[in-house]
Amino acid sequence: MAGFVLTLSSCNKKVDDVSPQTTGTTSENSTIDNWILENMRQVYYWNDKIPANPDTTLAPSDFFDSILYSFDATLRPDGDRFSWIEENATDLTAELSGQTKTTGMEFTLYLRTSGSTDVIAQVLYVLPNSPAEQAGLKRGDIISKVNGQSLSTTNYQSLLLGDATTYAFGMAQVSNQALVDTDVTKTVTTAVYQENPVFLDSVYTIGSKTIGYLVYNQFVPAPNGSNGTEYDNQVDAIFSKFKAQGVNELVLDLRYNPGGYTSSSANLASLIGKGVDASKLYFREEWNATITPELQKEYGSDFFLQKFSTKAQNIGGNLSRVFVLTTDWTASASELIINGLRPYMTVTTIGTTTHGKNVGSITITDDTGKIKWGMQPIVFKSFNSLGQSDYATGFTPSVEVEEPITLYPLGDTRDALLNAAIGQITGAGASSRLGATQNPLKALGSSIQRKAGGSQMVRPIKNLNL
Structure with a gap:
């Protein structure tokens, strides 16, 4: 080799x-x-x-x-x-690493009405200090036109997901339970932007429950160009704060997280897991039969094992369970959190069925510089400490809640998924909540599907020479 x-x-x-x-x-x-x-x-x-x-x-x-x-x-x-x-x-x-040329927002695409070819895009979240935020766009906003053209099933890809640098977004709103176009236009010019995956954290005190809440949108250890762990360190600091404030329930919001680096997934899991430390297995990898013996010979069997870390900021001692908010775009390293923590504590998922990605990849480039291409092939399948890897079709939610067409800000306790989690924690969420929040519009997809390939579990590997 x-x-x-x-x-x-x-x-x-x-x-x-x-x-x-x-x-x-x-x-x-x-x-x-x-x-x-x-x-x-x-x-x-x-x-x-x-x-x-x-x-x-x-x-x-x-x-x-x-x-x-x-x-x-x-x-x-x-x-x-x-x-x-x-x-x-x-x-x-x-x-x-979260650096792209972007407007600074993610959105869901819906058919405007049943049987129609008209399309709308609803803003899911807006990145701080991005062009979209500077233009006044916010979560829940509805876009029906781009550069004067109404969105449809035949043009939305070219209008919204093409290579344009400036977008004039024509806005619509919900009025009397119907979508109505407005005269408002918001113009956005794309820019190269480094996204911080640590989007939002909060603590809610309700009775005897002190609830930690984290919105985490991609598993990235550091900004592009850094070999450090700046973003992982921010997550550590949040859990240090959670621990100091006596957090005894945790809601992890991964609804818009399509995955990322397994190292950051292991870091987050090590802050949450009950009774975990560097001796406990988070997950193991299964590679192909050709390279496995070579890797085993060179690096030993530990090469295939991802252990937890012993973290002083771990709050698992105060938790008996964790609630994970999910959607169709919750994938890969996010699903690894669910699967990897289940042997150690109760993991309750709230939202819709996850994407279903139990395999991981590495980045392949040519270090001579002769070939400029880069590829991201699947190279391993993951199994938790109980040998489980049965989520290729996604994790079905413990409590099913669809995001409605009327969206509240992330972190607002009226948000449908967060509200359902709080209801489960406080005992106010009855089983009737299952499927209680239904969105009448048919989803076509999301901009999140383009984020770092759509759903990635990337293994960071150092100094492997065979």
Whole structure:
């Protein structure tokens, strides 16, 4: 396995020197495709399913797709839904660290009415000091037009999810239980923005219950370009505060968290778990049969084990349970929290069924700089300390609550999901709450699906040379 190098959250395989090529030529495609193929045959979780003689003249993105063991509900229900490739490895690593060119807001797309082709976008949250916040956009706002064009099923992708730099958002509002366009337009110009995943924290005291609440939107240890743990340290500080204030119930809001680095997931779990320390298993990884013996030989069996950390800020001693708020976009490292903590305490999920991603990836780049592409292939499946990994179709909520069309600010106790959690904690939430909050509009998707590939569990790996 000569020349295989994994560094911090990346896997770099050296290639032979190649002379400069014209972009997109068959020769260049072949060079890049063979680099892709060599790496994938080594680390891809389904490497035994890669075609024997794939066409290495294809454009790299097409070639990458052609060798995947792609998911098919009937033919390949155990297949790959998550591997992806990008033309610029620098952009890939930036996205995984929360840095993107963005308006600074995330939104859900809905059909405006049943059977219609009209579409609206509802703002889920707005990042602080972002262009969207500066334009006055806020959670719950409804967008019906972009640059003067009404949104529809045929144009919303190009209008909202294209490469534009300036957007004039035409606003709508709910009036007498109907959506009505207004004359209000809010103009936003995109900017490169580093998102802090630690969005909001609060403490609520209700009777004998001191409830800690954290909105955490991506598992990222530090800003792009940093090798530190600045964001993990912020999470530590929040739990230090929770501990000092005597928090005895916890609501973890992962409804908009599509995943991220397993190291940050382990850090957060280590602050919550009851009776956990560095001797206890958070999860283990199962890699393919080709690379497993090589990794075992070089690094020992501990390579595949992610233990908890012993954290002074851990509040598990005051908790018997944790409540996790979920939606369809709760994925990967977020689901790892649910699965990894269940052997140690009661985990109650509130919201809608999670995405269903029990596999993880690494970032592969070429450290010679000859190839600019970066890829994020699935390389392992995760299992908790009880050997459980049965959530490929998502975690069904313990208490089902859909987000309504009227949204309150995150952290407002009137928010449907937070209110349901508080009801469960205080005993005011009866079983009748199950399905109580229904949204009549049909969801088409969310901008969160584009966030770092949509749903990632990324293993940060240092100094792996085989």
